Amino acid sequence: MKSTVEQLSPTRVRINVEVPFTELEPDFERAFKALAQQVRLPGFRPGKAPRKLLEARVGRGAVLEQVVNDALPSRYSEAVSASDVKPLGQPEIEVTKLEDGQELAFTAEVDVRPEITLPEFDALKITVDPIQVDDDEVDAELQSLRARFGTLTGVERGAQEGDFVSIDLSATVDGTEVPEAATEGLSHEVGSGQLIEGLDDAITGLKVGESKVFTTKLAAGEYAGKDADVTVTVKSVKERELPEADDDFAQLASEFDTIGELKESLTDQVKRVKSVQQAEQIRDKAIEALLEQTEVPLPEKIVQAQIDDALHNAIHGLDHDEDKFAEQLTEQGSSREEFDAENKTNAEKAVKTQLLMDAVADKLDIQVGQNDLTERLVLMSRQYGIEPQQLIQILQQNNQLPAMFADVRRGLTIAAVVHAATVTDTDGTVIDTAEFFGPAEAAQAEGEQADEAAADEATDKDADAAE
Template identity: 55%
Template sequence: MKSTVEQLSPTRVKLNVEIPFEELSGDFDRAYQQLSQQIRVPGFRPGHVPAKIIEARVGRDAVLQQVVNDALPAKYSQAVTEADVKAISQPEIEVGDLVHGQPVTFTAAVDVRPDITLPDYSKVSVSVDPIEVADSDVDEQLDALRQRFGTLVAVDRGAKKGDFVTLDLSATVDGKPVDDATTEGLSHEVGNGDLIDGLDDAVVGLKSGESADFTTTLIAGDHAGEDAKVTVTVTAVKERELPELDDDFAQLASEFDTVDELRGDVSQRVADSKKYEQAGAIRDAVLDALIEQADFPLPEQVVADEVEATQHQLVHALGHDDTQIDRFLEAQGKTRDEWESESKAEAEKSVRTQLLLDAIADADDTEVSQEELTQHIVMQAQRYGMPPQEFIQQLQNANQIGALYADVRRNKALATAILGADVTDTTGAAIDTSEFFGDDDAEAGDEPAKKTAPAKKTAAKKTAAKKAPAKKAATKTAAKKAPAKKAAPKKDAE
């Protein structure tokens, strides 16, 4: 097989491939064997129909077409490997005229990784906020713990922020009831903003048995983006009574004997949480600095595919209904042009990030061990609340193990860059990034490794320790196909 590479642009090439006809002999044998199993000819058992009879039945050209279609994926991959082409998109394949006995030719236009000049990590300098634990931070966590042990008591007064109310809701659009916006006996904490816009303002001041009307814009359902008149009726108002913060409470809610010991533990956990927040800020700042310093062209088709994948989530959720999409965007204060522009900007940043981190990983010969991949899969499964084996099965069914591997590799590459960068806080103090991004502590380049917690779990520890913010992935997660993944051509490419 002979192939040449034609550079169409810095991010796109065309492979010109010629396959000697004799190289397809094995493919012909397989094609005849498959057709022999399918064709029924009197006097011949299935699987034993001669090739000449098969050709007479389906035509020589049809057999040749099937052979070429079946052989194309492997021949394309072979050409990509031999030419050392770093393909990152689905190829556009055109097959030349097929003549029995003559060489088979095809072209494959495909996006490739651009040449990237990597920045000098030592010249990357970023600054983040210092770690500061205020008394108010500790008090906030202690109050959250007290709320877990609080009791709800019915009150005969108007509802106020922080109260728990039981509500009946009904809505109409243009005077017609909206079934999916109607409910009874709904529990709601006034002021948390979890439900619909305008509800909290309408509820404040209402006593049990009182109602109020307000107008809001629906964000889901058949009437998404439309204004609805909502009637809310309060059927119960309760306030939460909190236990006193004293030694008795410390003994009830934790493993500690005194409130001072409890406060000290909460303070330490708040500090740990802020460390994780700082680590996340460092990661984002270094990544932004790297992207700013590394200027390179982006593959247009890869960006377009990323935009389509991002927009498809909303389009699919709204039933592919253009009217519903426009209403939803209007409710968000966006035009379709603005949505398109934002989607493209996000896609460009995502693709640029992936390509840059791939280049860093290649330059450093970054590898991912089976243990690191397994750790990452287990962590992802925990985030989705799924058993690891079930999560792995879903990844395999979606053919996403490779994408997850690429994510881990990119995150390890980013950790390498962070370790080489100059990182300080806004006071000018140097920050030792090895605590979170060093080889000993980092978990497969994912989020900073957490210190092993004591085996005994208490209510205080579960409440006082703020959960470390979920890592803003340096790359897209396995939910989307990684651009770095080579894709085989479609069998029916012509």
Template identity: 45%
Template sequence: MPSTVEELSPNRVKLTVEVPFADLKPSLDKAYKSIADQVTIPGFRKGKVPPMVIDQRFGRGMVLQEAINDALPALYGQAVQEAEINPLGQPEVEVTKLEDGDKIEFTAEVDVRPKFELPDFSAVSVEVDALDVPAEAVEQQLQQLRERFASLNEVERPAAEGDVVSIDLRATRDGEPIEGATADGLTYRVGAGGMLDGLDEAITGLSAGESADFTSTLVGGAARGTEADVHVTVVKVQEQELPELDDDFAQMVSEFDTAEELRADVVKRMGDGARLEQAAKARDAVLEALVGELDIELPEGLRTSELESRKQQIEQQLSQAGMDLEQYLKESEDAEEAETPEEFWAEVEKRSADALKAQLLLDQVADEREVGVEQDDLTQYIFRRAQQSGSSPEQEMQHMMEHNHLPEWMTEIRRGKALELIVSEATVTDTTGERIELANLADDGSIREPGAEQEQAQDAGSEDAAPADEATAEESTEAR
């Protein structure tokens, strides 16, 4: 299939493709059949109308248009492969010549991957925090485990910190009830915080049937952010009785025989989690260092569409949370770097551009290093998605098939493996100066045995729910 490539700019090309008319025959046959199945013409059974009759009744032009629309995606894909270009985004296609029975010519303008030299990954050096599993964190985990199996005993005394109370809440403003700002039978642990400012102080010391009033800012619903007068009534006070952390408890809640073994398992799991977090930060740091030095001129169309997509996602998240951007910037700890909407959107634009550069870098590494994706890679990826989302591998597989996510997921896996190659060549040390080897780190935090199959370095596709748009290496490897 003859085609020519014209470079319109360093990041945009124009393909001119000439297609022999015979190549259109499968799509022409399909178009005739589709029209025949839809129309009713006297003297002919439905679906059996001859092409000549269709041409006479509806015009050859309509058939050609439908056939060309059907054939163009495959023809464009073939032309891209033959021209050995890497398109970014959707092409602008125009049929420039149509000679019925002879040939078709079309052009396709599309942004392409910028050309750049890969940096020397061995020259990259980053530092991350050393592994640390504080004893207090271990005790907190064990305490939470005991609380899960605690019993609640109703008591006839004033509520104190740690007690679990049942409360009724009523919020008013200027003496008038606020719609949607009431709750009955709400269960709350005194001292837990995270609900209404002033609630703990108000209910501490109250017995069942007693009430108190305080002023606070509502944190949910349509009246979120509203200053209101809150009336709280304690319905019931329950004392939490924790089980002893002994061998009997260990046998009840785990597969271990002793409390010592249970504690050791908690320490190990927290260490594995810390190791995985350290690895993720190392990958982020390596990728961030490379992107910061990468001089790539991004195609304007790609940059604009990516930025608009992120803006829409953030605005939708804010709308669902019942917040505007200024309120989010004021209340969220994630947005400390930006104090004004202008600063926030400028940061989003920078992170968006950095994410695109990271994708381009990983794609080029994958191409030059001939990174492939095996069936086992996809299987492990699907199992990880299922574990993270609380679904089953079968459900994830069905979702992939229904929404045609296979190309995206394969791209994510390939980029993850490319990132693993990069990080294995970089120098990563912790704050104590010890070098960290990440190449053999499994997803459970353990070290793979020599010769074990390498897995994807990092999962992609889980998007940050916060509108702050934190661009991490994970986000940067998402398929677009």
């Protein structure tokens, strides 16, 4: 078999393949074996009919079609392996020559990973917000904790923000009642904004037994998007009384003896949350810095596939009804043109980021170790509430293990870039990134262990072959 590669663009190639018929003999054997099981000939047991009789029955054309269809994928893979091509997505294959007994020739056009010139990672400078904890933030956490231990007491005044009410709701559209919008004894915190728009304003000031009618758009059901006249009736009003923030409360709500110790713990808690947010900002800014300094050619078909997937996900819940989708966008203050433009921008950035991260991983020779995969599986299994082994089976069944592997590798890649870069906050303080991105030495050791494991495996295979 001979193959050559034509570079059509920085992101697309055409692979030309020529296969002599002598190399297709194994494919003919498989084709006739399959036909022998399918075609019944008098006087022969299933699978035992001679090739000539089978060919006479089904025709030479049918045999050739079977052989070509079976041969194309394997010969394409063989041609890719023999080249430096790194395909993205599925190829477009076209048979250009089929001379019976002589030669099979075909072309395969496919998107490929482009060559990317990367910046020096140690020259990257990343600046993020400093971690600052204000007294107001700690007080907000303390207030939230007090609310959890608060008690509800009925009041006779009008409802106000923060109160808990029990309400009845009913709605009509153009005078027609909407049964699915009617409910009784619904609990609601005034000011939470968790139910329909306009409800909190309508409830505010109402006493027990009082009602009010307001107009709002229904979000779901038969009348979704329609203006409805909603009647709300208050059945009860309760205010939340909070415990005093003192030592007794600290002992009730925590393992601490004093309110001062509890506040210190809440301060640390806020600081931890902000540390996670800062780590996310470091990661995002590292990627942005690379994107700004790197030219990444985009494979059009891969970008289009990303665009199509996003559109499919957006309208799938609407039974792929384009008109309903347009109405939904209008209600959100957007339009189809704006959606398509944003969708394209997001798809281009996503593909560019993936290609860039893979190029960086290759340059840094990022290796995914067993510990890395185990940590990710344990984390995911906790998130989904299932055993790691069950998660592995699900990932295997859905062919998602390669995607998980790639995601882990990209995470290690970002960590390596962060380690190489200079990271400071806006105050000029150098940030220790080890807590969330791991020590650089550990990442390097993990990679070396993966290299050694691969080398040992190769040695074992060579030894087995020698035997």
